Amino acid sequence: MTLTTVGAAALVTVLMRAAGVPGWDDAAHLYKVMLLRDGDSIFWDTYWYGGGYGAITYGFVFYWLAQYVPGKLIAILAAGAVPVSFYLYVRDMWRIDDPWPAWGFALVMTAYPAHGQDPFVLALALTLVGLALLARGRPVWAALPVSVGIFANPMGLVVVTPFVIGDLIVRREARRRYLLWIAALAPAVVLRLAIGLAFSEPGAYLNETSQLLVFVGFAFVGVALAGVNAAHPRRPFLVLFLVYAALCVGSFITPGSPLGNNIGRFFMVFGLPLLLLLRHTRLRRPFRHGDLAVVAIAAFAILQFATATSHFFNAVERPQTTRAYFAPALAVAEDLRDPDYRLHVVALRRHWEALYFPEAGHPITRGWYRQADAIHNAFFYAPYDSDEYVSWLRSMGVRYVFLPLQAPLDPWSLPEAGLLEGSSAFRLVAQPGEWRVYRLVDAEPILVPEAAGPGGPARGDISFFGHERIIFSVTAPGVYRMKVTSSPYWVLDGPGRVEPRRDRFMDVHLSRAGTYTLRFEVTPAKALDSLAGRFRR
Numbered sequence: 001m002t003l004t005t006v007g008a009a010a011l012v013t014v015l016m017r018a019a020g021v022p023g024w025d026d027a028a029h030l031y032k033v034m035l036l037r038d039g040d041s042i043f044w045d046t047y048w049y050g051g052g053y054g055a056i057t058y059g060f061v062f063y064w065l066a067q068y069v070p071g072k073l074i075a076i077l078a079a080g081a082v083p084v085s086f087y088l089y090v091r092d093m094w095r096i097d098d099p100w101p102a103w104g105f106a107l108v109m110t111a112y113p114a115h116g117q118d119p120f121v122l123a124l125a126l127t128l129v130g131l132a133l134l135a136r137g138r139p140v141w142a143a144l145p146v147s148v149g150i151f152a153n154p155m156g157l158v159v160v161t162p163f164v165i166g167d168l169i170v171r172r173e174a175r176r177r178y179l180l181w182i183a184a185l186a187p188a189v190v191l192r193l194a195i196g197l198a199f200s201e202p203g204a205y206l207n208e209t210s211q212l213l214v215f216v217g218f219a220f221v222g223v224a225l226a227g228v229n230a231a232h233p234r235r236p237f238l239v240l241f242l243v244y245a246a247l248c249v250g251s252f253i254t255p256g257s258p259l260g261n262n263i264g265r266f267f268m269v270f271g272l273p274l275l276l277l278l279r280h281t282r283l284r285r286p287f288r289h290g291d292l293a294v295v296a297i298a299a300f301a302i303l304q305f306a307t308a309t310s311h312f313f314n315a316v317e318r319p320q321t322t323r324a325y326f327a328p329a330l331a332v333a334e335d336l337r338d339p340d341y342r343l344h345v346v347a348l349r350r351h352w353e354a355l356y357f358p359e360a361g362h363p364i365t366r367g368w369y370r371q372a373d374a375i376h377n378a379f380f381y382a383p384y385d386s387d388e389y390v391s392w393l394r395s396m397g398v399r400y401v402f403l404p405l406q407a408p409l410d411p412w413s414l415p416e417a418g419l420l421e422g423s424s425a426f427r428l429v430a431q432p433g434e435w436r437v438y439r440l441v442d443a444e445p446i447l448v449p450e451a452a453g454p455g456g457p458a459r460g461d462i463s464f465f466g467h468e469r470i471i472f473s474v475t476a477p478g479v480y481r482m483k484v485t486s487s488p489y490w491v492l493d494g495p496g497r498v499e500p501r502r503d504r505f506m507d508v509h510l511s512r513a514g515t516y517t518l519r520f521e522v523t524p525a526k527a528l529d530s531l532a533g534r535f536r537r
Helices: 002-019 026-037 061-065 071-093 099-115 118-135 139-150 161-170 172-198 209-228 234-253 260-277 293-313 323-335 353-359 370-374 386-395 411-422 524-536
Strands: 342-345 398-404 426-430 435-440 447-452 460-465 469-474 478-482 490-493 496-500 506-510 514-520
Touching: 002 071, 002 099, 026 061, 026 071, 026 118, 026 353, 061 071, 061 118, 071 099, 071 118, 071 260, 099 260, 099 293, 118 139, 118 172, 139 172, 161 172, 161 234, 172 524, 209 234, 209 260, 209 293, 234 260, 260 293, 323 353, 323 398, 323 435, 342 353, 353 398, 386 398, 386 411, 386 435, 398 411, 447 460, 447 469, 469 478, 490 496, 506 514
Parallel strands: 342 398
Antiparallel strands: 398 435, 426 435, 447 478, 460 469, 469 514, 478 506, 490 514, 496 506
């Protein structure tokens, strides 16, 4: 089973590469691996969102490994471990020896490269290996792979939470080993939560009602099939699906939920395998060789595989993932390069601008993760007019805006094309390939004097704008607004200090004219102080 899944996932990955079909999330992961290979840290990156915490908040194990082993190879090997681990967990914990759900899982993992969620696949594999060890009565050993998985992608643990809660409620004989497992896992969980607090930043996930209906619908179909199944005890399945429905609804109604629709990954990975466990019912068969359950199983399998299938066959968006598509725009960006300003690229639906522009050394206003728009770009998710758009661009230190033509845009970026073409605040300066480049009239740079000290009019100039270091000079002492996200880990080399602003940027108070360096420095003492500050508020 493992070799079959590895071979199938490898074949799909090779075919995707040959056909020029990247995984949906590939741009984000390629960028984070690139940062580490280039010697940047896992803690910070100024090239997305005006500055934000890096892989430390998402999970860094995969990116560290991918410096030395191809990321796709890691994902393929991890995918191979998932079905057999699930089979062993179900066999030993649930006392159900049925290989067909595991083969269904193999099919799921064969199609999963379309999602491009490689760190999550690694975390899922490690977590399921842990559950298989737990089911075998090895709770301490089981905590080890799960602990590593937490730092690859915490969603690996979150997605199995319904199993853990369900087992604790239903399986009395397993409670002691679960408690030992939880105790052994606790240090990693506490450390992960502490890191999340020490490096926290605003984030807003979108909760889509249509997706919630699919997830809850799956849960209630599971409840119905559990109630009429003829092969297994009903209560464990009833509890499992009801717990999942409660988690989905709870995440949906919780303001600022840190999960959003991510809890839906339970359905995206476990949907078909779980329903296959309930394929034998006590209902009268409408088909000669099949139970009525096959109708529900087929319907939700179609929903589960719909995203991957559409990704494989959607050729319209594929050209906008290639270097060739971005090459003309990047050539113009190089000619217009100015470290005093960042670029704004109107977001494409696949967001590959989040890789190619920063990779070429150009900081941009947005990035790949929609939730991180909450740092400075939340206005995109409500109606906005030309004045608001121009004001936002100036607040982000933007001079040039790159607009893709004849390409599917991110739904929340659709109004931008009309504003760029219709507002007198923009001048068309170039039209390379399938792009238009606009200059913002009266643009404001990233470094702006707020209050000058003695010595006359003040001016600031940035000579180097790196991922974790900024070198700038000023003509007079005073207070300068630096349009880079504030953080307690910024250190100013030179006489002065850094203070956070309400708009989440920072003021630099400088005691003299001259050259300064602003660098991002993480130390255990600063991390502990930042963590303690969360509890003092």
